[in-house]
Amino acid sequence: MESDSEFIVVGGGVAGLSVAIELLDHGHDLIVVDPDPGGGTSYVAAGMLAPASEVNYSEVLMGKLLIEAAQYWDDFVKVLESYTSLDCGYERRATLLSATEHGDFDELMRLQSFHKELGIESHLMGRSEVLDLEPTLSPKVIGGLYTPKDYQVDNRVVLGRMIEIVEGHARIVRARVKRVVRTAQGRYQLRLDNLDVVEGERVVLCNPMISPEEVLSGLLDEDLARAVATRPVRGEIIRLRDTQKIGPSVCVRSIRHGRWNYIVPRTSGEVVVGATQEEVPLMNNSLPKAGGVFDLLYDAIYSVPSLREMEIVELSSGYRPGTYDNYPNVGELLPNLYIHSGHYRHGFLLAPYTASLLVQAIGRRSNANFSVRLQRFTEILDPYRRLQDGR
Template identity: 35%
Template sequence: MSDITVVGGGIIGLSIAWRLVARGADVTVLDGGDEGAWHVAAGMLAPGGESEHEDPALIRLLDRSADLWPAFAEELGVDVGYDKTGTLSLALTADDLAGRARLWTRQQLPLLRPSELRSLEPALSVRVRAGVLASRERQVDPRRVVNALRERLSDRIVPKRIESLSDVDARVVVVAAGCGTAALTGLPVRPVKGQVLRLRGEPGLLRHVLDAAVDGNEVYIVPRADGEVVVGATQEERTDRLVTAGGVHDLLRAALEIVPGLAEFELTETTVGHRPGTPDNAPMLGRLDDRVVVAAGHFRNGILLAPVTADLIAGVVLDGQDVADFSPRRF
């Protein structure tokens, strides 16, 4: 019998296992082989991006995890694309500006004129009306993070798909299976479909992460140092894995409205992932019963919340701590 088994080989499950191992625990990771939401995610670390709509406890959790990310990335010991340049949040129309102004005011971010924005990002469209620089926001490459974690845990990962927690022979089972958590635990974790594009061109066209509203649709553009640019993401209450013409069209049109120069980039990948959502869109962290611990339902914030989730779940498993605000028992 294993002492602790983590069910789920994505960024949440691996981060938890890594933290548990660092504290001396005997851990096995069961990886069902599915590429979870992390594989599609752009890796924006933006704790304040939606603070107007979030619960105060979740805002505090997002902020806490953002503060943990520099040390977390450094501990991995390899380049995981952690970048501190910041995010330019943009509005292209008067309506978009009106919709975003309240949030920017709450964040106490000074409004930048188009000329100031283009001095930071010369490739921006002349249509950009206003924006702000969120200098605290970061980005990381989730695929690099997961690869690094897999390397460090390679002797503890077992390729195995399970249908029931009764199939797991362990004293403690940590369920970090993303959308698959619902079938294993009965908890209300729903899949929220997101389509994401990856482009590639000469490095240097963009430095900052960009997020904007284009005709009422939110879009983000995340540049990597190697010339990759991630564009996303649709948000659809659907379970299929189809890349649709409409989804690709909407994302590309919005991206080119913001950065016309992306028209010359190669479209290298179209992908679909499913964010694990909960009824209140906050994660479930903590004990479900005496044996089962849950770490799931991170919705849009799985990458950002990986470090704090790892610390909290290690505290639950090894120290008997409680995460009252996010207990899975609330459902």
């Protein structure tokens, strides 16, 4: 047997590492199991912490959750800084949404109206105000929406710090989970692809690439396993190098003919451009597509022409884990077996906050205060079962 622990966290992306940090901060013993900690979609992401510019009109509850999560990031950084004196990549750089067409500016006005409903601070700006704030924008810009509290985190920096903290205070087993088995004593054994076994009292599933139907076969109700399964939503991202310091000083989210993109400058000189969005049936190819890269570059350069002079450092793609209603899966599936995944487009924004909710609820032995509790799945299980039974 490889190891024994109080908690086993399955997944070493931002969702799993956030749970691990919260468990450590509450004094728990744990093991993280992941074949490539800090890799996958978390490594590809841009690290947007942007409730104002990421919220959708129809998702009022999600909007409130995003606001709470953004406010929690200051506390989360303090937790990280209690373990390390190194920079954690958190950047309080404001965001500017820009439009070059009147129809797109109308969209910004509608978005600001929704911001007022949610209590989010944002300010509509005319052309001259926008160009005064961000001179690198195209002179074709006609207006914008300034969101001063939409921040960012350098995803690769913070992932590195989180891994260092976990390795310094817990254990990481670099392997893939093949099966979860419950013992006669009520503990859980995780059988790994390297033929080792990890055993613990409690398990938190944080890897959205793992199929609950396969890994929890024989343990979990099949209908619930299907309900909490995630769907892959593919996205391309481009990383540029601004050696001439000609890029934007704020994060730019531009909309052109209804199509959004973001341009995220880093203090390191990196500029992240993203992201496409494509629903795909299978995660069978992680290589970026030419069409997606072309669309991103065309729209980004149209918005910020100086990007044309920057060096392309990396083209990458990843799979966002979406759920049936786009809310993350956070809660208890079985006694002492929990799930924390499916954060979709908001992984870095949401994961630390939902991890704190989960760990607090585990301590109370209750999930009554979850904004994203699993009880919502009961709303779809009954009609799903009736459909399966032909009723």
